[in-house]
Amino acid sequence: MTDKSRIFKARFTIADLRQQRNHREVFTTSLTKNETLDHFILKLLGYSFLSYDKSAKINNFSDKYRPDVSVKALNEHYTKWLSVDKPDLQRMLKATKVVDEFIILTTAKSEWLNQAKPQLRLLPNSHLIEIDKQFIDHIKSNLTRNLDWDITIDQHCVSISDDRYFYHTQEFVWH
16 A cells, blocks of 8 residues: 555656756656655756756656666667666666766765765766755755745756745756
8 A cells, every 4th residue: 555645646847957948847756665755855856957958758666777867868778877876886887888978966975975976077968966965954854745936046056945844055066
């Protein structure tokens, strides 16, 4: 039986200034049993970063062999593979060999990131997005089942507002 407290209705209005796109996304998603709230929030943010592409899909299952967010070509080849939080380094290195663009969205200054950065620099098709942990923690502390977010993405920050709160990144680096 499904735990209804783990199901979320998302209504995102996204102003992506990097891609010069404005759009709205409405979907239902869930927090899986073996998924942390940090991972879940980063996955939602990752989806908002790629959702300007109509082919973007969020992975509603926690499967380390699949991307958290992906964009596939018509021949089912991954053109964009986005993993969040602390992806498995060995799996990540294998995935970068078969995708056009590999993106990692993680918290800035984490121990995992310090260990992974030297390997990431060797991969020509990878990008790293760092967001401060406080931003994620603020969202996490006020998370509700109805995610009615207005998201603004620009070169230097990400901000989210809902009917009660405003969240703003202190660190947002897209390598």
